[in-house]
Amino acid sequence: MTQLLCKPEKREIASGVTIVHEVKNEVSPLQYVELKIIELAPGAKYTEILNDKECCIVALKGTINVKDQKNTFTKLGTRKSVFDKIPTDSVYISNQQRLEVEGVKPARVALCYSPTEKVLPTKLIKAEENEVENRGSRNNQRLVHNILPDSNSAAHRLLVVEVYTESGNWSSYPPHKHDQDNLPEESLLEETYYHEINPPQGFVFQRVYTDDRSLDETMTVENGDVVLVPEGYHPVGVPEGYTSYYLNVMAGPNRIWKFHNDPNHEWILER
Numbered sequence: 692m693t694q695l696l697c698k699p700e701k702r703e704i705a706s707g708v709t710i711v712h713e714v715k716n717e718v719s720p721l722q723y724v725e726l727k728i729i730e731l732a733p734g735a736k737y738t739e740i741l742n743d744k745e746c747c748i749v750a751l752k753g754t755i756n757v758k759d760q761k762n763t764f765t766k767l768g769t770r771k772s773v774f775d776k777i778p779t780d781s782v783y784i785s786n787q788q789r790l791e792v793e794g795v796k797p798a799r800v801a802l803c804y805s806p807t808e809k810v811l812p813t814k815l816i817k818a819e820e821n822e823v824e825n826r827g828s829r830n831n832q833r834l835v836h837n838i839l840p841d842s843n844s845a846a847h848r849l850l851v852v853e854v855y856t857e858s859g860n861w862s863s864y865p866p867h868k869h870d871q872d873n874l875p876e877e878s879l880l881e882e883t884y885y886h887e888i889n890p891p892q893g894f895v896f897q898r899v900y901t902d903d904r905s906l907d908e909t910m911t912v913e914n915g916d917v918v919l920v921p922e923g924y925h926p927v928g929v930p931e932g933y934t935s936y937y938l939n940v941m942a943g944p945n946r947i948w949k950f951h952n953d954p955n956h957e958w959i960l961e962r
């Protein structure tokens with residue numbers, strides 16, 4: 692069984708630059724999505740050459756400067772914690788570029804990648820450009836910040852979204868999947884979940900399962916964990932007393948989010 696639950700590792704690669712997660716295609720069941728979560732001290736710089744990958748840099752918390760070969764964006768980031776529950780700033784940078792992310796105030800940053808040969812312009816996605824959505828009813832309510840949805844054509848493959856689920860609620864629910872390249876019915880998108888929980892000693896449950904149950908894992912997810920979703924339905928349940936945050940990165944052959952609900956549970960939408 693492939694390991695779908697990834698624990699934070701906290702590896703300092705240079706003074707003030709800490710890798711918290713590094714999900715690479717070579718060592719994961721994913722082909723289209725890669726993810727890094729890094730922490731930067733003030734003045735510390737993370738650099739990388741994006742050979743054949745596009746990247747969306749999300750200022751999860753703190754303040755950062757971002758550069759590519761032509762552009763410089765300063766003082767990005769709007770939050771002391773993701774649980775400020777306000778949208779944040781992000782930057783889309785295409786392949787072949789050299790990126791630099793510098794910490795201004797202590798920062799946690801997500802670097803969301805997908806392989807591509809298409810070269811596109813760099814794009815600043817300001818906090819106020821996020822589409823904010825309240826989804827669901829009853830115990831299925833969640834707050835969504837659409838950073839890079841399929842309606843925004845800035846990226847070739849990447850889709851990026853933040854989701855808040857309050858105590859006692861469920862999200863990515865009723866369970867849905869997007870693992871068949873069968874448009875217009877369903878799109879094939881792999882996905883990663885980077886989770887944070889408030890207060891941090893909390894936990895949530897995430898199940899990843901297919902119709903035939905050849906994959907069926909229910910994970911206890913703690914603050915800072917990443918869950919990989921190569922295929923299957925992927926609902927999240929949040930225990931009483933805790934608030935869940937997650938950052939989703941999705942990518943696949945077509946940049947369209949067309950999901951298929953588990954027919955056994957779709958009835959909850961019709962009440």
Ligand SMILES: O=C(O)C[C@@H](O)[C@H](O)C(=O)CO
Pocket residue numbers: 826833852854861862863864869882925939950
């Ligand atoms: O609506 C939600 O609960 C969030 C999910 O849609 C989440 O972004 C996802 O599963 C994407 O496929």
